[in-house]
Amino acid sequence: MATLPGYRRQRAAQEARYDHPDYRSTALRAPKQPFIRLPHTLSEITGPRHAGKPVEPHEADLTKGFGPGEALGQRIVVSGRVMDADGRPVPNALIEIWQCNAAGRYRHENDTHDAPLDPNFGGAGRCVTDDQGRYRYVTIEPGAYPWRNHPNAWRPKHIHLSLFGTGLATRLVTQMYFPGDPLIPHDPVLSAIPDKKARERLICEFDWETTVPETMLGYRFDIVLRGRDATPFEQPQAAD
Amino acid sequence: MKRIVTPSQTVGPYYRIGFGPVPALTRPDIPGERVTITGRLLDGHGDPVPDGMLETWQANARGKYDHPEDWQDKQTTPGFSGFGRWIPGKDGTFVIETLRPGAVPYPGTDPNGRGRKEQAPHLVVTVFSRGLLKHLITRVYFEDDPALAKDPVLRLVKDEARRQTLIAKRNGAQPGAYHWDVRLQGPGETVFFDV
Numbered sequence: 294m295a296t297l298p299g300y301r302r303q304r305a306a307q308e309a310r311y312d313h314p315d316y317r318s319t320a321l322r323a324p325k326q327p328f329i330r331l332p333h334t335l336s337e338i339t340g341p342r343h344a345g346k347p348v349e350p351h352e353a354d355l356t357k358g359f360g361p362g363e364a365l366g367q368r369i370v371v372s373g374r375v376m377d378a379d380g381r382p383v384p385n386a387l388i389e390i391w392q393c394n395a396a397g398r399y400r401h402e403n404d405t406h407d408a409p410l411d412p413n414f415g416g417a418g419r420c421v422t423d424d425q426g427r428y429r430y431v432t433i434e435p436g437a438y439p440w441r442n443h444p445n446a447w448r449p450k451h452i453h454l455s456l457f458g459t460g461l462a463t464r465l466v467t468q469m470y471f472p473g474d475p476l477i478p479h480d481p482v483l484s485a486i487p488d489k490k491a492r493e494r495l496i497c498e499f500d501w502e503t504t505v506p507e508t509m510l511g512y513r514f515d516i517v518l519r520g521r522d523a524t525p526f527e528q529p530q531a532a533d
Numbered sequence: 534m535k536r537i538v539t540p541s542q543t544v545g546p547y548y549r550i551g552f553g554p555v556p557a558l559t560r561p562d563i564p565g566e567r568v569t570i571t572g573r574l575l576d577g578h579g580d581p582v583p584d585g586m587l588e589t590w591q592a593n594a595r596g597k598y599d600h601p602e603d604w605q606d607k608q609t610t611p612g613f614s615g616f617g618r619w620i621p622g623k624d625g626t627f628v629i630e631t632l633r634p635g636a637v638p639y640p641g642t643d644p645n646g647r648g649r650k651e652q653a654p655h656l657v658v659t660v661f662s663r664g665l666l667k668h669l670i671t672r673v674y675f676e677d678d679p680a681l682a683k684d685p686v687l688r689l690v691k692d693e694a695r696r697q698t699l700i701a702k703r704n705g706a707q708p709g710a711y712h713w714d715v716r717l718q719g720p721g722e723t724v725f726f727d728v
C-alpha cells in the first residue's frame with residue numbers, strides 16, 4: 294500500500310490562534326507568514342510515540358517521591374480516556390505532566406514569584422494509557438499564579454500536559470483547567486481559542502465516582518486527538 | 534459522532550520541569566552517517582529564544598520510520614527511534630546530533646507502481662515556546678543533497694528565499710556539519726507547515 298489516510302484537519306476556530314495580542318509574548322513569536330499546507334506523507338502519519346526511558350508506575354504519583362515526605366495541598370486524582378475524534382481509544386499513549394505547587398510556585402529557576410517552594414513537590418510526572426486508552430495520575434491541585442502579562446494578571450489553576458498520540462500530526466501540548474475557577478474567563482492563553490465549546494474541552498469535571506473517601510478528590514478529563522481521514526488521498530496535492 | 538479535538542495551549546516558560554533533552558543517538562554503534570545541525574531559535578527581532586524547545590522526527594539511514602504505519606519493506610534500526618528533543622542554551626543555540634536520514638516515499642503512485650515520487654532526506658522539526666500558543670512544524674533538508682531539486686514538499690514553497698529557510702547549509706569543512714536557524718517571525722521567517 295503506497296498511500297495512507299491522513300489526519301483530519303481541525304477547524305481553525307476550535308484551535309488556539311497563534312497571533313493573539315492579549316497574550317503579550319506572542320508579539321515577537323507568532324509567525325506572520327502564511328503556513329504552507331502539507332499533505333500527510335509518511336513523515337506526518339508516522340511519528341514518535343514515546344520519549345526517553347520507559348515510564349515507571351511511581352511517576353504517575355506526583356505527591357510522593359520528590360522529597361522525604363508528602364506534597365502539601367489538596368490531593369486529587371485525575372483520570373480519563375485518550376481517544377481520537379471518532380471515539381477510538383488510543384492505547385499505550387504517553388502523557389507527560391508538569392505543574393506548579395499548591396502555593397502557585399514552579400520549581401524552575403526562572404519562577405521568582407514569592408510563594409514558597411514545597412520541599413516534597415517537584416511538579417513533574419508521566420503516565421501511559423492502558424489498552425482501553427485510560428489513564429490516571431495523582432497530584433495536588435496547583436495554585437493560581439501571577440504573571441506579568443498585564444496588570445494584576447493571574448493564570449487560572451492549570452496542569453500542563455503533553456501527548457504524542459499515534460503520529461506526528463496528533464502531537465498535543467495543552468493545559469487542563471479546573472471547573473468554577475473565576476480566573477478562566479479572564480485568561481489570555483485560554484481565550485486564544487475562539488470557539489467556546491473547544492475552550493470548555495480544556496476544563497476537567499469534578500467526579501464523585503473517582504473521588505476516594507478521606508483521601509482525594511476526583512477529576513475527569515478526556516483527551517481527544519485528531520481522527521483519520523476516511524480514505525487515503527490518491528494523488529499528491531496539485532501544485533498551484 | 535465526531536468529537537471536538539482537544540485544543541493546544543502554550544508550553545509556557547517552565548516546561549523544563551517536565552521535559553529534559555532526549556538525544557537521537559543513544560548508542561555509538563547505531564549505523565548511519567553522523568550529521569550535526571547547529572543553529573539558533575530566534576524571534577521577530579532576531580533575538581534568541583532561550584526558553585523554546587525543538588523536537589525532531591526522522592527516518593533511519595535506510596529511509597524507514599520506526600512506526601507501525603511505515604509499510605516499506607525496509608528494516609528499522611534497533612536502538613534508533615528517530616525522535617530527539619533539544620533544549621537550546623541561553624543564547625538560543627541548539628545542537629542536533631543525529632544520523633542522516635534516507636529518502637522516504639511521497640504518497641501517490643501510478644497504477645504500475647512506477648514513477649513514485651520520493652522525498653529528499655529531511656528531519657521534521659516541531660518547535661515549542663512560551664508565546665507560541667500551539668507548536669510549529671517545519672522541516673530541515675541538507676544543502677548538498679542532489680535530490681533537493683525534486684523534493685515534492687520543497688516544491689510547495691513557491692518563493693525561493695522562503696524555500697531556503699528549510700535547507701541547512703554546510704558549516705565549514707567538517708563533514709556532516711550543518712548550520713540552520715529557525716526564525717519564528719520577521720525577515721527570513723522560517724517556513725512553517727499546516728499539517
